[in-house]
Amino acid sequence: GRAMPPARPRPRAGLPRARPRPSRRGLASARLWPCWRWRCWAGISAWGGGGIAALRLRLARARPRPRPRPRSRPRLLPGPVEDTGGAAAPAASAAASPARAPPLGSAAAGPEPPVPRSRERTPGHGRPRAGEGHSGVVAGPGPSADSRVPPAGTAQEALLERYRLGSLLGRGGFGRVFAATRISDGAPVAIKRVPRNRVRHWGELPDGTSAPLEVVLLAKVSTGFPGVVQLLEWLELPSCIVMVLERPEQCQDLQRFIRARRFLPEEEARELFRQVLEAVWHCTSCGVLHRDIKPENILVDLDTGQAKLIDFGCGAYLQDTVYTHFAGTLSYSPPEWNDFGWYHGEAATVWSLGILLHQMVCGEHPFKRGRNLSWGQLPLPQRLSQECKDLIRWCLSVNSLDRPALEDLFCDPWMQDIPLP
Template sequence: MTSDRWQPQQPDKFLQVSAAAGPEPPLSRPRERTPGDARPGAVEGRSGAVPGPGPSADSRVSPAGKAQHGLKEQYRVGSLLGRGGFGSVFAATRLSDGAPVAIKRVPRNRVRHWDQLPNGTSAPLEIVLLHKVSTGFPGVAQLLEWLELPKDIIMVLERPERCQDLWHFIRARGFLSEEVARELFRQVLEAVQHCTSCGVLHRDIKPENILVDLATGQAKLIDFGCGTYLQDTAYTHFAGTPSYSPPEWTHFGWYYGKPATIWSLGILLHQMVCGEHPFRRGQNISWDHQLSLPERLSQECQDLIRRCLTMLDVDRPSLEDIFCDPWMQDIHLP
């Protein structure tokens, strides 16, 4: 069954926590710290405590204990939304104003990489990356607050009232019409471009990590647990979902961030308009593979998918090229 217009669905889940390997530190990590890089309107989380109205009356309680107590006072935690190798995500409600949020809990022993926030606070790399991209941009789920407990790292993230991840959104329809797919794909491209401009590489772009606000149609990129800093040199460690890894990683053990992202975007677009992953599970993609696409797809859509899934990474389009592609402009070539 296909859909040619926006059809709101019941919310399904917010985050699916990736079970892939953790992020690697880049070969040359940027260390700049910009004083003006704070998140507008966000609660400035601190390692070991949640910002609150004032100190606890019980001075015998540890800072982490106070933080945990403060968390329960500020949020009502609801059902489990997702669980994976990095931890668990729960639906929650902010008690002060009834706003829906998601609370992600990551065991401290699963945090492989730490860095510093602009104020000098040590934090897990995922939080540092979220801090860089959480600048009020609507296409990325905003980090509202975070805290450090003795055994867990807690992240509080925005969560639309009625939402569904893109995997379930596609599954409910079989596949998406080119019109609906184009609008959602454009938003994902804008989110990736925003992350790139912030020096962040997501590394796990897939339908499960794209949230659709069912009331507005806004797409949001979520789960930066596999993310790292964007670098110009090659990466020699993989983090993400193996079935979305580019052929250069599979065959040679290295990849460059930008063309690897384009490969995953090609798989994403294929899933949107075809309803399935272009490569069978466990399939070793050969250099002479021929991608078979449904005849119902416009030639422009087929061409864009094939360009993104070009085996040679230097032959793949850039993000700017995709924005200007005829299919993205809804131009039909003669």
């Protein structure tokens, strides 16, 4: 007979039956199975959803859509220019080598591409102090007191009847500037166009009219003072702001004026620096801070030698407290802005004036090669007088409290023959 299998021992009463211990491979499979099951289900759902979405897209494309009616858009004047680094090409800086103007309404005269934030110029931020009024009168058409925009076609045609468009003078992140001629008397002018989406700050003219801050600041400082470019008239269109500015017949921006001579003799530099200093003093006395003083924003009349401060697109109301928003050209920003993120208006202006004077007498930016001010005194050419060297180093003091005030610059030994305005 067959051998009987051994009988299994019966568990004792009251004790739980021992379960077989699972292997490690079995544990891993049990843990991974829910995860793989969820992934497979998600993949199938996504595939099905994608197919449905693709089917909907095909049906939507196949469905005929009504074509929009073409809108009659008025041709706009080509416009302005402030360079993307914060510079505005002066209104007549390219008189020696003018570019050919594109036809009105062409793509070349359209809105400019956006500027990177690192190089974007920001318009002024301040507000007028209590008790401070707006001064200056701007001639010509502007927006009505109730901020209604005039009809673009009528305003455009009226402007074209008064001015004959010329060559392109410059372009930048804020628009374009074109040379033009006033038909009534043949006077040369510059026409600057700023797209409305680039106008970030608005102010109020003395008559209560709402206007871009640049127009308001120019109205405060340009009337009756030869050291600041005159605003002849301005116009608000649905898509842009048009400004008509004075333009000397023979002129050049200070940057090109210096490059043509490599550097300026101290006597010539002193005269031009004096005029720029008087223009800055005039602006601050009117409660306006320019915030972008550099050679590209100074126009030199080659016939009279008169220097004119231009481009108030980065300007702001002058305030005693610190500014926490930078506007202008980063290579002219003071050390306190780079280190702490704030600056005082007068101290930052004196810093930019020191860079300007260095460019006049040396022909180059003092820090364009990455010189570190903490290493020691700024090296200057031996041909310069000691008084000129001292003035440059005084203006370029790293500590803002060590820099001179604007009044001190008029009384400096290098400038002592200049009376205080």
